[in-house]
Amino acid sequence: xxxxxxxxxxxxxxxxxxxxxxxxxxxxxxxxxxxxxxxxxxxxxxxxxxxxxxxxxxxxxxxxxxxxxxxxxxxxxxxxxxxxxxxxxxxxxxxxxxxxxxxxxxxxxxxxxxxxxxxxxxxxxxxxxxxxxxxxxxxxxxxxxxxxxxxxxxxxxxxxxxxxxxxxxxxxxxxxxxxxxxxxxxxxxxxxxxxxxxxxxxxxxxxxxxxxxxxxxxxxxxxxxxxxxxxxxxxxxxxxxxxxxxxxxxxxxxxxxxxxxxxxxxxxxxxxxxxxxxxxxxxxxxxxxxxxxxxxxxxxxxxxxxxxxxxxxxxxxxxxxxxxxxxxxxxxxxxxxxxx
Amino acid sequence: xxxxxxxxxxxxxxxxxxxxxxxxxxxxxxxxxxxxxxxxxxxxxxxxxxxxxxxxxxxxxxxxxxxxxxxxxxxxx
Numbered sequence: 001x002x003x004x005x006x007x008x009x010x011x012x013x014x015x016x017x018x019x020x021x022x023x024x025x026x027x028x029x030x031x032x033x034x035x036x037x038x039x040x041x042x043x044x045x046x047x048x049x050x051x052x053x054x055x056x057x058x059x060x061x062x063x064x065x066x067x068x069x070x071x072x073x074x075x076x077x078x079x080x081x082x083x084x085x086x087x088x089x090x091x092x093x094x095x096x097x098x099x100x101x102x103x104x105x106x107x108x109x110x111x112x113x114x115x116x117x118x119x120x121x122x123x124x125x126x127x128x129x130x131x132x133x134x135x136x137x138x139x140x141x142x143x144x145x146x147x148x149x150x151x152x153x154x155x156x157x158x159x160x161x162x163x164x165x166x167x168x169x170x171x172x173x174x175x176x177x178x179x180x181x182x183x184x185x186x187x188x189x190x191x192x193x194x195x196x197x198x199x200x201x202x203x204x205x206x207x208x209x210x211x212x213x214x215x216x217x218x219x220x221x222x223x224x225x226x227x228x229x230x231x232x233x234x235x236x237x238x239x240x241x242x243x244x245x246x247x248x249x250x251x252x253x254x255x256x257x258x259x260x261x262x263x264x265x266x267x268x269x270x271x272x273x274x275x276x277x278x279x280x281x282x283x284x285x286x287x288x289x290x291x292x293x294x295x296x297x298x299x300x301x302x303x304x305x306x307x308x309x310x311x312x313x314x315x316x317x318x319x320x321x322x323x324x325x326x327x328x329x330x331x332x333x334x335x336x337x338x339x340x
Numbered sequence: 341x342x343x344x345x346x347x348x349x350x351x352x353x354x355x356x357x358x359x360x361x362x363x364x365x366x367x368x369x370x371x372x373x374x375x376x377x378x379x380x381x382x383x384x385x386x387x388x389x390x391x392x393x394x395x396x397x398x399x400x401x402x403x404x405x406x407x408x409x410x411x412x413x414x415x416x417x
Contacts, residue, residue, distance in 0.1 A: 019356070032354065041355040054356060132347040 009309035016313035025053035041069040056139040065137040075143040087112035091148030098168040116147040177222040182237040188259035
């Protein structure tokens with residue numbers, strides 16, 4: 001999806017550089033020196049680090065306190081290619097996602113991709129702090145498999161220590177019922193009933209009285225028959241509109257939420273004011289992007305509008321010419337030789 | 341210790357992104373379809389880089405940290 005490009009490249013400058021070419025490697029070293037680069041990151045396969053002249057030792061020789069981050073699928077000793085779904089499959093996320101008894105499913109978001117970045121971000125912050133305290137740089141090798149499996153907090157311990165293998169269970173909860181997604185006449189709601197008092201409140205709502213059976217009075221009884229129970233609840237919820245059911249359940253203090261579509265999410269009052277945007281100065285094309293996880297003062301000051309993502313090599317002249325001082329003829333020669 | 345009050349200031353991040361090409365092309369295709377209703381193959385050939393590509397953070401005034409799929413940029417304070 002194009003959203004990948006927008007969200008991850010806003011605010012950047014982009015140059016092209018052929019690092020298989022010795023002249024390209026030389027330019028990279030100059031860039032690191034002239035820009036006084038603090039952090040270098042790459043997602044090249046580890047086998048290419050030295051070949052391209054981007055390994056930690058090579059860059060540390062240029063800038064001794066550089067913070068070097070290499071993101072790979074399975075660590076610096078593996079050159080296995082990794083895409084997000086590969087990690088979802090091998091890392092157990094697909095095993096945990098989907099209907100009970102159904103096929104494993106890919107998550108709706110690329111968690112291994114984005115989670116690895118978040119984990120790398122934390123490590124970069126630690127490296128910056130270390131550098132501030134010691135003036136030393138760092139090498140960080142971040143493996144997507146490590147990041148991915150680290151989310152399996154409960155399943156790993158249950159399987160290895162308590163010999164209880166968890167797997168996908170659809171929308172239901174392991175310990176409480178009824179907890180699931182239920183249909184309405186115009187959408188879906190998620191209901192989470194965490195105790196027997198809430199169950200009694202449900203039975204008091206017109207349209208749900210028929211569920212009043214002794215075997216359902218306690219959570220244990222409801223959990224034991226959760227599939228049939230959920231079907232019976234669904235029969236009742238289908239007769240309500242989403243808004244009506246939410247209002248009714250909220251009055252009864254039963255936890256409920258509309259399962260929102262993405263357009264609904266974007267219009268949600270808790271979300272809409274925080275969306276980011278970016279405008280292409282060349283065409284006026286405006287892109288709306290997901291909100292940041294935390295609204296910083298800086299984002300408020302720039303009206304939540306980030307610089308538009310660069311075209312490939314858009315800043316070649318500004319960076320190579322402006323920062324490295326290359327002349328027009330030199331740039332033309334580098335272009336002609338395929339170095340930039 | 342002398343730099344510990346300055347950890348997040350004036351940071352420059354250089355990221356080498358092997359995967360830039362693919363997202364760029366998907367964006368290009370989507371954008372051209374949206375604006376022109378078609379996608380020109382001449383644009384595709386122009387977009388393919390010689391080898392790798394690199395991005396660096398823009399200069400901005402305030403501290404702001406943002407993470408991304410294959411790179412991390414720390415904008416300048």
